[in-house]
Amino acid sequence: MASRPTAEQLLQTVAASPAAVAVHDRSAWLDLMARNAIVNDPVGSTPHRGREAIGRFYDTFIGPNTIVFDVAHDVVCGSTVFRDVTIATTMSTGVTLHVPMHLRYDMVEEHGSLKIGLLAAYWELPTMLAQLARAGMPGLSASLKLTPQLLSNQGVGGTLGFLRGLRRAGAAGKRTAEGLSAALRRGDADGVASALSGRARLELPAGTTVPVAEFVARGGEFEWSKFLSAGNSVTASVRAGERSGVALLEFTARRIDRVALYLTED
Template identity: 60%
Template sequence: MSANASAAELLATVERSPQAVAVHDRAAWVDLFAPDGRVEDPVGSRPHIGRAAIERFYDTFIGPNDIVFHVDHDVVLGAGVYRDLTLDTTMSTGVTLRVPMHLRYDLTQVGGEWKIGRLYAHWELPVMVAQLLGAGGRGLGAAVKLAPQLLGNQGVGGALGFARGFRRVGAAGKRAATGLLEAAGRGDVAGVRAVLSPRAVVEWPVGSDVGHAEFVKRVRGLEVGKTIAAGRFVTVSVRTPTERGIAELEVDGRRVVALRGFVAEDRTVH
C-alpha cells in the first residue's frame, strides 16, 4: 500500500466521525473505535475507555446536540491524524457554542480495518463554560439540562472526572509554550533551552529526536497561531516557511518537558 493511499485511508476513517455525528448515528460513531478505544475529551478529564463507556460519552455530549466540524487543516503522520478545527455545538435550547480545538486521532488496525484507538480532544473547558453562562437564558437553560444528563449517564464519579478538565497549565503554561516556539522561530537557541527542562524530549517531526540547535534550525521562521491549554498540554497551530501543523508541548510548571511537532510539508507554499 502506498504512503498516499495509507494517508487517504486514515483521513477517510477520521472523516467518518463528523459524518456520523451530523446524522446522529450513534452505532456508526461508536463502531469507529477499537474495542479498547479511549476518548479523552477534553484532555485532562477522566478518559472513557471501551465500548460501553464510549456509548455513554456519546449519549451525554454528542447525541443531544447538533455539532458541526469546521476543519482548517489536517496532518497525517504514521498512523495518526491531527486535526486543526473549530466545533460549533448547538444545544437543545438553541444556544450555539463555538469551540477552538485540536483533535488527535491515534489509529490502529483491527481485523484489517482502521479504527480509532485513542482520541485526544484539546479544547478549553473554562472557555466553553464562560460562553455558555454568557449566553443568557438559553445558555443557563442548557447548563441546567446538561447537569442531569451528565449525572445520569456518567454517575457522580464520571461527573467529577469530567470536571478534572478544568485543571490546566493555564496562562503560565501557555506563555512557556509559546515563548519557546517564538524563540525557536527567531533562531534563539538559548531562549529555547531556558524553557526546556534538562531532560526534555524534543521530536521534530514526531518520532525524530533532535538536539536543541537542530530543532531551532528546522523551525527558523516559525509562526505561532491558535494556542490551547488542556490538562498538562499546550497545543499550538504552527507554520514554518515549509511546514504546517500542530506543536504539542507537555508543560510542568513553567518548563516544557516534551515537545513534539505534528507537522508536514505545507502544500500551500509555492
Template identity: 40%
Template sequence: MVGTFMTFTRSDVLATAERSPAAAGAHDRGGWVGLFAADGRVEDPVGSAPHQGHGAIGLFYDTFIGPRDITYRPDADVVTGSTVVRDGELDIVMGAVDLRVPVYIRYDVRDADGELKIAALSAFWELPAMVGQFLKGGFAGVPAGLALSKSLLVNQGAVGVLGYLGGLRGTGARGKRRIGQFLDDARAGDEVAVRRWLSKGARLTIGDDLPLSTTELLSRVAGTRSRKFIASGYSVAVGLDRDGKRDVLIADVAAKSIAIDRIRYFTDDA
C-alpha cells in the same frame, strides 16, 4: 508512531479520522462508537478523565454528542505516520445557545484485522472558555445546562462528573504565554534559551517516537508563524504556518514550574 504504520496511505488514515465528525454530526451512535478499536480511548477535553472501551465511549456519546448538534469546521489536517491532528472549530448548538469552540483533535489510528480503527481520540480545547461562552447566554442557556447536568450524572455518575471537571484545571493562559516565548526563542535561533525552557530529561519527538534534536526543532520552527494557542489540561497545542503548510506542536508542561516536559511535533514532512 512514525515508522510503525506501513500498510495504509495518508489518505486512508485521514479518511478514518474524518468519519468521526461525520458520524457525530449525523447522530449515528453505532457508527461513531464503531469507529473505535475495542480498547479505544477518548479524552475530550485533554485534562479530563478518559473514556476507554466501547461501553464507556458509548456513554460519552450519550452525554456529550447525542443530545446536541455538533458541526466540525476544518481548517487544516496534519498526518504524521498513523496520527492525524485536525485543526478546526466546533459549532455546538445546546438548546438556544450556539457555542464556537476552537480545537485541535488528535486521532491515533491502527490496523485492526485489516480495517483502520481509532485507537485514541484526544481533543484539545479550553473548557473554561466554553463555560464562559455558555454563561454569556444567560437565562436562554438554563434548560440546556440543566439537561447537561442531568445527563452527566445519569451517564457518568459522580466520579465521572468530577473527572470531566478535571478539564477545568491546567496550565491556562500562563502556559500559552510561556510556549509563545519558547517559540520566539526558537525562531530567533537561540538554542541556549530554548534549552532553558526544557525540564531535565525533556523528550522531543516527531510524532510520538522519532527523536527530534533541539537543533532540528529550531530549523523546523524558523520562519513559522504561530496560529491559535490552545491550553488543554497541562498541554498546549499550537499551529505553525510556513509556506502555505501547517505543522502542529503539542507541548506538555509541568504543573508548577511551567517547564516543558515533552514536545511532540506533527508534520506531513516527517
C-alpha cells in the same frame, strides 16, 4: 490491511467520525473505535476507555446536540491525524457554542480495518463555560440540562472526572509556549532551552527526537498561532509557507517536558 495505510485512508477514517456525528448515527460512530479505544475529551478530564464508556460519552455530549466541524487543515504524521478545527455545538436549548480545538486521532489496525485507538480533544473547558455564562437564559438552561445528563450517564465519579478538565497548564503554560515559539523564530537556542525541563524531549517531526540545536535550526521557520491549554498540555497551530502542522507541548511542574511538531510528511 497488510501494508502501511496511506494518508488518504487515514483521513477517510477520521472524516467518518464527524459524518456519523452529523446524522446522529451512534452505532456508526462507535464502530469507528478500536475495541480498547480511549476518548479523552477534553484532555485533562478522566478518559473514557472501551466501547461501553465511550457509548456513555456519546449519549452525554454528542447525541443530544447538533455538532458542526469547521476544519482548517488536517495533518497526517505517521499513524496520527491532527485536525485544526473549530466545532460549533448547538445544544437542545438553542444556544450555540464555538470551540477552537486540536483533535488528535491515533489510528490502529484491528481485524484488517483502520480504527481509532485514541481520540484526544485539546480545547479549553473554561472558555466553553464562559460562553455558556454569556449566553444568558439559554446558556443557563443548557447548563441546567447538562448537569442531570452528566450525572445520569456518567455518575458522580464521571461528572467529577469531566470537571478535572478545568485543571490546566493555563495562561502560564500558554505564555511559556508563546515564549518558546518566539525564541525559535529568533534562532535563540538558550531561550528555547530555558523553557525546557532537564529531561525534555524535542521531536521534529513527532516521533523523531532531535537535539536543541537541530530543533532550533529546523523549527525556526514555523509561525505559531491558536494556542490552547488542555490538561498538562498546550497545543498550537504551526505554519511555514504552505506547510501546516500542530505543535504539542507537554508540561511537568510548569516546565516543558516534551515538544512534538506533528507535520505532514513531505
